[in-house]
Amino acid sequence: YVLTQSPSVSVAPGQTAIITCGGSDIGSKGVHWYQQRPGQAPVLVISYDGDRPSGIPERFSGSNSGNTATLTISRVEAGDEADYFCQVWNSGTDHYVFGTGTTVTVL
């Protein structure tokens, strides 16, 4: 099972960043999103399509339907500059799969 993300997204401060994760019938799976700042370990920012863990700003939201899951970052700040990875549990193989990753650059 393959999860495809666009390699990069550039956004001005205060604007909205939209990051997509494509996969066959991904809408039937629970999608999780991780933020990885340079030199740091990943951090869970969205679980099960749209749930925000404690401490994650409301500016982060997610949705999932059909063949595309989406992570939306509203009112982007400089600190949001990072790599973002989607992840699913593939019940067909009983394995986790990560997306290819998207680098968000804040202009």
Added chain:
Amino acid sequence: QVQLVQSGGEVKKPGASVKVSCKASGYTFTNFGISWVRQAPGQGLEWMGWISTYTGNTNYAQKSQGRVTLTTDTSTSTAYMDLRSLRSDDTAMYYCARGELPDPFDIWGQGTMVTVSS
């Protein structure tokens, strides 16, 4: 606070083995499984496998089968990842992360850099 603390970086020669540790604190170790994830320099995340800290059951990624062994020591709340027959393309940052199947990983270790070089 809840945290996973990993062992320090390693430099190994091709063909050798490496064992990375991941010590949990701030929660009941056996309530959550541990996954291992690696990241080659400049690359994405690759899930390697998972171990139940309660039963010791394991689930390995296909690519890990045969070279990776995951274990735990509940007396010290520590998980271990053993990688054998190291190759240059095993050079990567290795992370442990907390989570039960099929849930996401809510806590990550700081990472352990393993460098394989002759």
